[in-house]
Amino acid sequence: MYCYQCEETAKGCGCTTMGVCGKDTETAGLQDVLIYLAKGIAVRNCAAMEKGTGNGKAGKFIAEVLFATLTNVNFDKERFHAYIREAISIRDALPPAGEIEPDACTWTPADDAAIAAKAGEVGVLATANEDVRSLRELLVYGLKGVGAYYYHADALGYEDDEITAFIQRALASTLQDLTLDEMVGIILECGGVGVRVLALLDTANTATFGAPQITMVRTAPGTRPGILVTGHDLKDLHDLLEQTKGLGVDIYTHGEMLPAHAYPAFKKYGHLIGNYGGSWPFQKEEFEAFNGPVLVTTNCLVPPKESYKDRIYTTGPVGFEGVAHIPEAADGTKDFSAMIRHAQGCQPPKNLHGRARPSWVSLFGEKGGDGNRDLITGCAHGAVLAIAGTVIDAVKAGAIRRFVVMAGCDGRQGERSYYTEFAQALPKDTVILTAGCAKYRYNSLDLGDIDGIPRLLDAGQCNDCYSLVVIAQALAEAFGVGINDLPVSYNIAWYEQKAVLVLLALLHLGVKNITLGPRLPAFVSPGVLNVLVENFGIRKNTTVAEDLHLMVPGN
Secondary structure, eight states, X not given: OOBOOSTTOGGGTOBSSBOTTSOBHHHXXXXXXXXXHHHHHHHHHHHHHHTTOOOTTHHHHHHHHHHXXXXXXXXXXXXXXXXXXXXXXXXXXXXXXXXXXXXXXXXXXXXXXHHHHHHHHHSGGGOOSHHHHHHHHHHHHHHHHHHHHHHHHHHTXXXXXHHHHHHHHHHHHTTSOOOHHHHHHHHHHHHHHHHHHHHHHHHHHHHHHOOOOOEEEOOSOOSSOEEEEESSOHHHHHHHHHHTTTTTOEEEEEGGGGGGGGSHHHHTOTTEEEEOSOSGGGHHHHHHHHOSOEEEOSSOOOOOOTTTGGGEEEETTOBOTTSEEEOOOTTSOOOOHHHHHHHHTSOOOOOOOOOOOOTTGGGGTOOOBTTBOOEEEOOOHHHHHHTHHHHHHHHHTTSOOEEEEOOBOOOSOGGGHHHHHHHHHSOTTEEEEEOSGGGGGTTTSOOOEETTEESEEEOOSGGGHHHHHHHHHHXXXXXXXXXXXXXXXXXXXXXXXXXXXXXHHHHHTTOOOEEEESSOXXXXXXXXXXXXXXXXXXXXXXXXXXXXXXXXXXX
8 A cells, every 4th residue: 555645644755554544455455446447437438528428427426436535535445346346337338448548448357356456556656757646646636626526516416517527537647648747737727627616516505505604603512412413515414404303303513514504504403503523633532422423424534433433324425344324315315314313312412612702702693602612604705705895994994914814624633733823823913714624723712803803714614715715806806906916825734635626726726825734745746846836836834933924924
């Protein structure tokens, strides 16, 4: 095994015997083979589509398997064997792409041993040239982000054939001998498709559930049994809320599901009572204390402890051996009844903390609960642009000196406290724009407000980084300047491949001078890093004092 797709990869180089995420060698090999077969499907289907035929469902399948191989999504070997069988079936039903095809288009395993042997041939290190390998993997990881976001949009009935066609064309390109410039071009194109898929998902979410509203979310647990929902899939949360109405079970969000509270469609459910816990790295403690079932709809799943493993339920592309999985029926519905019955026999959640509420909560007329700090969310582009005049006036008056985008992922290392310290050190005339689970490093801080504008504006999930782009573009238009001339700095935390896609989207939009951390990606070779530095000014974070001086001029 050799895997270096996430920020926590072993020693900052690559996992070779066991993934830091918990993925073992066999599972890593199955994922490598599945991606290889997806490339074979892409080659054949692209050729077929050029002739006006092709399999219209192949793109959706590839998007799903890209999602399933994201860090901390699926650890279930049998599920990957099933994906491999389906991939071969889809591929072999397509006509050959030509007289001479890549091995990915024709190879078929005789047995499990053949799959294991193939894994040793087609993994990351199969590409000898370091820079070529780096660019190919950067593209594949960006495509994993595209696949994940497209999966969510498609679940809500929003499709875009141009997105799935690009996924296949780009994936097929990794089997070709392209120049470095050609590969860089496709990677930047992936960033453009990233903007497109983020916009598609934004449309899907807002059209289905309403435009997010600035909302304070309770964090104190109730007294009834509960179900905790983690991940990103809003449709799963909605369907679970429908199936639990009047059954005496409370529903809580966790991690990236916190922003669901801001959508009008979810506000009508009185038994969606709050958010429990923080970001994904703290699952073992938080899931233990929750007492009830936990529905994992997407990443990030941490291998569960035996003490609560029987309370974990996965769905969608998520899987873990020995954990109950809730499948989707042919009509697109899911039956959560077994999990609901399980919840009804459980104790209520334990209280995780008791913190003072921020002084500006009254600005939104919301009440906290039991001494726990309420959390703000819902500061998406619609909500923020509705008060754009107030924000612009504050900038012109000098009340707001700078915006700092602190979006991205959380992680397990102690060095991630940097983001808490950085948020605390920011001058009181700066505003944080955030999205993703990185916010849990600072969203419980009492940062106050500037003339009624909270100093922390949480746009939502990692896919809602699109909102931050829309806000920045609107400010640039209002001030008549380019996006890089705005008083905006970028201090981004990353962990997995959706964050890679968001970074590529920002680069496509021309955003420069992004600070990235806590480590630079191991899959970016020195040669490729030089290109990113020279063309986009990307840098690694250093110390709070040094980065503050660079990102907030005058400090």
